[in-house]
Amino acid sequence: MKKELKKVIGLLLVIILTLSVVGCTSTISSDGDSTRQSESVERRKNDGVKRIGFAMAEITGQAVQQEASSFEETAKELGFTDRIILSAENSVETQISQIKDMITADCDVICIYSADADGVVPAVLECNAEGIPVIAVDRGINGGEILTTIASNNISDGRDAANYFGMKTSTEAEDSVKVLHIIGNLSSTAQKERAEGFRIGCEQWGQLTIVDEVATDANADKIYNAVVDAFKVNPDIKAIFVPYDQLLSPVVSALKEIGKFYQQGDPNHVMLGSVDGATDQLEWLSQGINDISISLDFSGFGGEAVKAADSFIKGENVQESISTKSIICTADNINYLAKKGVLWGLTK
Amino acid sequence: MYHERWRMKFKLSKSYVDYIKPSLLFVFIIIIMVRVPIFLKPSNIISVLAQGATIGIVSIGMTMVILSGEIDISVGAQLYCTGAIASEVFLATKSILITTLAAIVAGAIFGLLNGIGVAKLKIPSMITTLAVSNILTGLASLLIGSGSTLIAGDEYKVISQTKIFGILSSTWIFILLYVVFAIIICKTRFGRYVYAVGDNKDALRAAGINVDFIQIAIFVLTGMLCGVGGLVSTSRLGGSQINLSIGTEIYCIAAVVIGGVSMSGGVGNIFGVLVGIFMVAALDNLLRLISVSAYLYDLVWGIVIFVVVLIDVLKKKQQIKNQERKIPEL
Numbered sequence: 001m002k003k004e005l006k007k008v009i010g011l012l013l014v015i016i017l018t019l020s021v022v023g024c025t026s027t028i029s030s031d032g033d034s035t036r037q038s039e040s041v042e043r044r045k046n047d048g049v050k051r052i053g054f055a056m057a058e059i060t061g062q063a064v065q066q067e068a069s070s071f072e073e074t075a076k077e078l079g080f081t082d083r084i085i086l087s088a089e090n091s092v093e094t095q096i097s098q099i100k101d102m103i104t105a106d107c108d109v110i111c112i113y114s115a116d117a118d119g120v121v122p123a124v125l126e127c128n129a130e131g132i133p134v135i136a137v138d139r140g141i142n143g144g145e146i147l148t149t150i151a152s153n154n155i156s157d158g159r160d161a162a163n164y165f166g167m168k169t170s171t172e173a174e175d176s177v178k179v180l181h182i183i184g185n186l187s188s189t190a191q192k193e194r195a196e197g198f199r200i201g202c203e204q205w206g207q208l209t210i211v212d213e214v215a216t217d218a219n220a221d222k223i224y225n226a227v228v229d230a231f232k233v234n235p236d237i238k239a240i241f242v243p244y245d246q247l248l249s250p251v252v253s254a255l256k257e258i259g260k261f262y263q264q265g266d267p268n269h270v271m272l273g274s275v276d277g278a279t280d281q282l283e284w285l286s287q288g289i290n291d292i293s294i295s296l297d298f299s300g301f302g303g304e305a306v307k308a309a310d311s312f313i314k315g316e317n318v319q320e321s322i323s324t325k326s327i328i329c330t331a332d333n334i335n336y337l338a339k340k341g342v343l344w345g346l347t348k
Numbered sequence: 349m350y351h352e353r354w355r356m357k358f359k360l361s362k363s364y365v366d367y368i369k370p371s372l373l374f375v376f377i378i379i380i381m382v383r384v385p386i387f388l389k390p391s392n393i394i395s396v397l398a399q400g401a402t403i404g405i406v407s408i409g410m411t412m413v414i415l416s417g418e419i420d421i422s423v424g425a426q427l428y429c430t431g432a433i434a435s436e437v438f439l440a441t442k443s444i445l446i447t448t449l450a451a452i453v454a455g456a457i458f459g460l461l462n463g464i465g466v467a468k469l470k471i472p473s474m475i476t477t478l479a480v481s482n483i484l485t486g487l488a489s490l491l492i493g494s495g496s497t498l499i500a501g502d503e504y505k506v507i508s509q510t511k512i513f514g515i516l517s518s519t520w521i522f523i524l525l526y527v528v529f530a531i532i533i534c535k536t537r538f539g540r541y542v543y544a545v546g547d548n549k550d551a552l553r554a555a556g557i558n559v560d561f562i563q564i565a566i567f568v569l570t571g572m573l574c575g576v577g578g579l580v581s582t583s584r585l586g587g588s589q590i591n592l593s594i595g596t597e598i599y600c601i602a603a604v605v606i607g608g609v610s611m612s613g614g615v616g617n618i619f620g621v622l623v624g625i626f627m628v629a630a631l632d633n634l635l636r637l638i639s640v641s642a643y644l645y646d647l648v649w650g651i652v653i654f655v656v657v658l659i660d661v662l663k664k665k666q667q668i669k670n671q672e673r674k675i676p677e678l
Contacts, residue, residue: 061590214639218591220592221402221581221593225632225633228399229637246589249499249586250585253586280499
């Protein structure tokens, strides 16, 4: 009897607990939403601290480090006392948690270099609910209210690399120029867009044919092995594309191992294309190692994001989107561009 | 009755589990011969051996760890960190000898951390090695820095890219280490203790053997092998890169379990592991040669590892059943 009574009491307690949890998470009315939002905005206005957050998908790599440092410098110049920069190591879950932390820290503006354009939308919606403006940096975000998007066109960047290969082989026969397409991280929106752009570009040139597409998780070992094995099946590959510059190093090492590395000008030269415009790969252009590197304006990403945030806080108009320029760098124009000082990879 | 006579005549096993691996191997060979004849080309086999050298070197250490009943999931991070250290040292000294010593000593220290955590602090090996893995990943990334590519130069490639009798030096390094450790595991007292620790730690302790020392030694040796592996891996690429070799532990564990070493410890041999190493390297190579879709790559590997571990579990159950049958009824 006592055991039965204990069971009944236990069951009743569980039901009460469940109901109270459900009750606490009931949806707030829209009046409640706007009240909460305006309270949140007032609180941040009155605390006397100008605070900005930058949630980055990753912080490894020369390019994104450039983005982070220009963000930090510009934020300092424009009087942002608290600057929070966090890296999510390409994990969407981590990035969402970090953005929530920035909301808790009362950031006046949050800039997001998203790990995934769709994945971070819940975090953006939370920012919107708190009245915190969101700026998308380097990559777009597919949901929520975005104050402005500062990015280059990744699809266009990939297509430019394919166009270069196409122009250089324009006299070749249909489907005669074999291309190896190295895909980096499948979870990276930018890399996926560049891959898509590259495919679209290749389709427009009849002589270009992608003989193999290999996903490598941006891992140097896998890239190396992928290149070695791809040449076994297709020994006459004439061009290789990678989504960002850093991935070219293992490609060049692999070509050297299999005796397929020839510099520009040699009839057996394998064309190499990439995106970003990192220092090493720009220097390689003048050494005849690679053929094209699309230089993106990483300093621009970070700096423009902070300027847009500052304009918003001052009550000024902010453009819906800010495009940064991509510069096509080849062996023909690299010296000229370097002298002009327009390439972040060659500017100290 | 009739099939029983045939079974006894050809000494065939009763258990279906013993036929799974040879069957899979048979299917594997048929796929190769029909779909990818290029796989059997001598140049491709040599390439597979070179590609599998790093995994092979680390798998030797993983064999000892798993035989002793533990696990080490920090080997990928150890490869990454020792590779970064080796690249830095070579950049500074241009000496292969000093670089090799630095890599091995670094690996030994990382292995010691694991050993102390498992043997002395009694933290489960999964947790200890996971923690060490995170520490080493961060350390290596700090060493490589903002450039994210530590280039040690073409001279560095001599360590693993020199051809000796048509085979790359990385393969010869693996063969040499394999022979040495096969002798240690099979012919020395230490090797017998490795098995004994995996079989029954308490009995060994009761017999007065210093089990903690053996466990620490196993992890230190594994760390040293990771040091050599890191050196070979970065030498192949001419330097280190962010997140290089992270995730290698999965392939090493697969190689060891395919080779017949039981995850519960005490059972298996190093000779089977050689087959496992070749199978892992060959499968990796095969998936690339047949251009498996990027999205299927991880799926295929996941299935392989699942099947391999399943075979191990089924074998263990079979052994328990056989032991129960042997115990006479009272």
